[in-house]
Amino acid sequence: ETGVTQTPRHLVMGMTNKKSLKCEQHLGHNAMYWYKQSAKKPLELMFVYSLEERVENNSVPSRFSPECPNSSHLFLHLHTLQPEDSALYLCASSQEAAGPTSYEQYFGPGTRLTVT
Amino acid sequence: EDKVVQSPLSLVVHEGDTVTLNCSYEVTNFRSLLWYKQEKKAPTFLFMLTSSGIEKKSGRLSSILDKKELFSILNITATQTGDSAIYLCAVVSGNTPLVFGKGTRLSVIA
Numbered sequence: 001e002t003g004v005t006q007t008p009r010h011l012v013m014g015m016t017n018k019k020s021l022k023c024e025q026h027l028g029h030n031a032m033y034w035y036k037q038s039a040k041k042p043l044e045l046m047f048v049y050s051l052e053e054r055v056e057n058n059s060v061p062s063r064f065s066p067e068c069p070n071s072s073h074l075f076l077h078l079h080t081l082q083p084e085d086s087a088l089y090l091c092a093s094s095q096e097a098a099g100p101t102s103y104e105q106y107f108g109p110g111t112r113l114t115v116t
Numbered sequence: 117e118d119k120v121v122q123s124p125l126s127l128v129v130h131e132g133d134t135v136t137l138n139c140s141y142e143v144t145n146f147r148s149l150l151w152y153k154q155e156k157k158a159p160t161f162l163f164m165l166t167s168s169g170i171e172k173k174s175g176r177l178s179s180i181l182d183k184k185e186l187f188s189i190l191n192i193t194a195t196q197t198g199d200s201a202i203y204l205c206a207v208v209s210g211n212t213p214l215v216f217g218k219g220t221r222l223s224v225i226a
Binding site for chain 2: 043045
């Protein structure tokens with residue numbers, strides 16, 4: 001596997017379910033991100049992990065819970081979601097460094113989530 | 117609040133046409149501006165711009181940044197149907213990760 005992978009690619013869940021999204025990066029990067037992409041809205045940054053520590057969570061509802069066990073893996077745990085949470089969830093990674101940096105992020109293919 | 121505005125929101129052109137996509141921004145402590153192309157799923161990186169007036173080129177695509185007027189343009193010459201996609205502009209400011217615009221949906225028809 002190369003680049004950034006995400007599983008599952010599609011997920012349908014009820015409002016009372018608990019599920020997890022998984023992201024894995026094979027690029028040796030040290031920062032990972034979760035984005036939410038809804039129709040007709042800009043990409044919304046949800047969480048950032050740099051060196052496995054969360055650095056920003058952008059006031060995301062607590063029904064979304066991230067986990068970053070190591071620099072290559074990122075999870076998004078979901079519970080008691082709402083229909084408006086249906087969206088494409090994208091994971092990205094980048095190599096962060098002190099001083100000027102590229103901030104070039106590489107994206108995974110995304111998980112299309114539907115909450116019924 | 118940091119803001120990135122792209123225009124037009126959508127555009128339909130014929131193969132062979134040249135298009136210009138616009139991105140303006142209002143951010144504190146600007147660091148860099150990035151362009152992405154998003155087809156079916158994941159955005160793919162096109163350009164990163166940090167300095168004014170220096171054009172970046174990749175094949176038929178080129179981009180330039182104006183830090184005085186706070187905007188960037190993405191040009192695509194001799195468009196092909198494979199250029200149909202959403203083009204995203206994103207800005208890095210201070211220590212904030214990417215702030216994205218809504219994107220421009222480009223459709224190239226044969």
